[in-house]
Amino acid sequence: MLTERQLLILEAIIQDYTTTGRPIGSKLLEHQLSMNVSSATIRNEMAVLEHSGFIGKEHSSSGRVPSLKGYRYYVDNLVKPDVVDQNEIESIRLSLDSNYYKVDEIIKESAKILSELTNYTAITFKPEVKDLRLQGLRIIPLGNQQVMMILVTSDGNTESQIFNIPKNLSGEEIEAVIRVINDRIVGLPLDQVIDRLHETIPLLLHYVQYPAGFLDIFGDILERSAREQFFVGGKLNLLNFVENGDVEQIKKLYSLIERSDDINDLVGGSDQKIQVKIGSEMTNSSLVNYSLISATYDVAQHGQGLIALLGPTNMPYSKMIGLIRVFREELTRKLLAYYNLYEK
Amino acid sequence: MLTERQLLILEAIIQDYTTTGRPIGSKLLEHQLSMNVSSATIRNEMAVLEHSGFIGKEHSSSGRVPSLKGYRYYVDNLVKPDVVDQNEIESIRLSLDSNYYKVDEIIKESAKILSELTNYTAITFKPEVKDLRLQGLRIIPLGNQQVMMILVTSDGNTESQIFNIPKNLSGEEIEAVIRVINDRIVGLPLDQVIDRLHETIPLLLHYVQYPAGFLDIFGDILERSAREQFFVGGKLNLLNFVENGDVEQIKKLYSLIERSDDINDLVGGSDQKIQVKIGSEMTNSSLVNYSLISATYDVAQHGQGLIALLGPTNMPYSKMIGLIRVFREELTRKLLAYYNLYEK
DNA sequence: CTTAGCACTCTAGCATGCTAAGTGCTAATC
DNA sequence: GATTAGCACTTAGCATGCTAGAGTGCTAAG
Structure with missing residues (x-):
């Protein structure tokens, strides 16, 4: 349905937009893509992409911005998780390396670490076994x-x-x-x-x-x-992405993030390994400008838990998906070690 | 130092300003004060008040606004706590009337009730006895x-x-x-x-x-x-008084209200029965636009606790002081009943 | 001491004009 | 047929200027 070149352009638009946060124009892409094609051609291709609903404009003469459909396509088909560099992995390990006396502490700390690593808001659930007695x-x-x-x-x-x-x-x-x-x-x-x-x-x-x-x-x-217990880290980071000074918006977000029902709604249905929910795909209307990346983790017989990142729709998905993957591994490793230490 | 009339004008300025939130001009007071004196005279008196530092202007041709010194004088000498109407008292009683199994619950609920009653942020400390063993x-x-x-x-x-x-x-x-x-x-x-x-x-x-x-x-x-335990109710209400969209300000306030050290600093030295700290009287610079009304309460041998309201400097002090008085009474009554029920 | 009257000041809101960035379209070119 | 240069057009964002309204300080008269 889309040509190779159109995909390249779509990918570039999303990658640029998720790093700069500004609408992307044809001239910028002309220089950046080095596909030996003029800005006019890119404009034509952009028009096609817009017609198919992958991108949009903020106003009639602005650069292009990914649409929900565009993000969706990108996340489902184009995105390649970034490789997390060794230093960062080390720092995650280090952060998780304290002595914990309760699983809760580990999970709570995880929310904190994840939020500090990303500057977004992190939500973590501890491992749950079904059929609890x-x-x-x-x-x-x-x-x-x-x-x-x-x-x-x-x-x-x-x-x-x-x-x-x-x-x-x-x-x-x-x-x-x-x-x-x-x-x-x-x-x-x-x-x-x-x-x-x-x-x-x-x-x-x-x-x-x-x-x-x-x-x-x-x-x-x-x-x-x-009740499924969860922890939220970096609540304040939500503020960074609120339309300038929209106090009502802030209030809605905050009460959302503090009500367990809402959080459960939010991460509900996350049975796949890594799931991305974008903007209005989340039913809560306060979250149109946010996306949620969630990942489940398995700790053998101790059940399955979940970690999630809540950030703006234009967050750098490749980076975040890479990071959440690595974090999941480290958390699983830590939990297994923990259970092993105390298990009968 | 100040004449009777000047005091009346100061009081009127503060009362009006704390209810309307807008600077108060001489014409408004002329009609309102019904002291049979023209706006020009009021202007003259205002000039005196301004010279002595009790009021100020937002810009050279705006109405008058109370200064810190003005509030201080008002709170110390002029304010008469409002009589709280019976309905409101009833509603406080009702709110406190559940069955509680722990003191903490009562104190936590108090923060919630107080914040809902006032639309400000409430902070409550449970009763503490010295010489804890x-x-x-x-x-x-x-x-x-x-x-x-x-x-x-x-x-x-x-x-x-x-x-x-x-x-x-x-x-x-x-x-x-x-x-x-x-x-x-x-x-x-x-x-x-x-x-x-x-x-x-x-x-x-x-x-x-x-x-x-x-x-x-x-x-x-x-x-x-x-550690002295405290509860905060109505955190979100802080947002109502932040300069439009100052996200940095919001962040500072929020981290302030969540750090127990800061809170203890804030209410520190509140050994008087009811104390009002205004704007920069609180050392924390994020709070220049806020005031804190705190009241201690005694529960006989079970110690002394504290309730406090954090709101904008231009809050209606008379109303709030009246309210916090009544609330203190009701809370004390509730706690005594509670201890009596369970005491050996 | 009080007041009417007036000149002055400042804000808020609105219209205006300009620039930079970006677009869509057309006609010419490869 | 695909690509491109060129151009007319659109919009946000910003600065500017204007006006109405509210309020002040001051002066001269009561």
Whole structure:
């Protein structure tokens, strides 16, 4: 459908535009492409590309700018991930090389590193195994009417919550409750736990006068546990690409990036290895000027996680895709080493 | 130093300016003040006020704007806190009326409520008692090489941290460590704990090969416990008062509001009941266009906390001071009820 | 001490004109 | 048929100039 030369021009437009950020004119390409062809010819070819919807103009006499279709074609067919230079790889390794005591820390740090490396916003999800089960529930009295509830899931993650128990609740009563829960609920898949919990209320009533408060807390920390946890690094970088001073825009972006539902929507469907969503391909209308590059990573039996970069639509895709690839490798390596260190 | 009439004019300028946000001219005041005096007279008085530094102009022929000195004088001598209407009080009560299981939740929610009530940014600190001691330390094995360390301080607050222990560490060794720590460190004031901890390293070496990792974690959660915790509500509201599109400004503000050191600097020295810091009175240069109203609150033996509002210098002080007063009362009431419910 | 009146100042908004960059089209050339 | 030189045209961005409106300071009279 497109000729070789048209593809070269399209590629050049995208590469130039993603580095300079300015519309690309025919004269610039004439010198740069060294294909021994005049600017007029390039203009003609550009007209074809525009007609087919791969590029557009900001106004009737401006240079050309890639369209969504143009980016899409480029990302799907033309882009070659940049080779990341050895120094940068070293620096990633170094950044990941601390001693971590929790997976969460590694994943959180990853978001930070990725955002610093790219000057974009990074989002990282920790590895998740499907079919998560409730493996144990502890309740630890701490004195002062305080107790801590700790929930352990089958992938080894934990959630905990401290709360106060009313004066009239005795230790025996609590222990009875724990026994009931351990008998009837531990071992179940997380998504069934809540239902089963409600079934056991009548039973609990034998021991606790108002089991509702108890269940609230349990539900709370269960939800935290089942919710996919993610970390965001470099939030402030989003500001760099907002139309000058559009405060409304900034507000929308920020509330977006802080709501877990929205983030999950955003990265949803990323089951391919590396996926690029461009502008309006993301359903959220605040993101028309942004693109998301996401990559899943596998940590053997410990599940699959995801890292993603959110930047402007005109980001240098080849560079970023190269980088996210390398980062994924390094992160996987680090996580495997981590699990190996602590595994039974 | 200033005549009655001059004070009236100063007050009117500030009140108008803090509600309209626009410079105030002499004609406006002529009609508004109904002091049977022409605009020319008001102009003369304004000239005096300007000469004494209480007001200024944005340009040579603009209306008058309060200066730092003007605000200061107003806040110190003229302002009368607005009476908060009953509906609003009700709504505060209602917002605070959920069941909370932790003080932190109440304080965090307070920041949210305050920011929503005012459309400014709210910062809240939970009550702190001086002379905090380490009351207990638990280490709970969770299986999968995971343990949770829980630290309880004498004010009933807790911090916890899950971490993995290397394969070669046995349960007995851990228990021995706990014993040592409980013997030698529990009961000490928090600020002495770290020093004492280092003295015990030789002892620990009997049981654990590399106590350093252990101590790191302990130090970590100890620091979290000693650090004054605060919550920020309505961060996005800061954006409303930034010069149109000054992205650099926004970035500075945001990193400010997320660094606990900066926040502590900000509210530092707020030992008076209600304190107002205006513009450049705050040392941080990003805040020249902002003011901070802070109020301490007392919860009997449970210590003293602080709530604060960060808004533009031209915020309606009388309204905000009235509001923060009422909020403080309601919060104190809520906290007392809370402690009463759970106290032994 | 107060005030009417006036000259002056400054901003905001609008229209105007200019330049640089880039385009589309046509007619001539390879 | 593909390519190109040349030219008329378009647009953003910037500087300039103008006007209306709001506000001031000052002076001279009440």
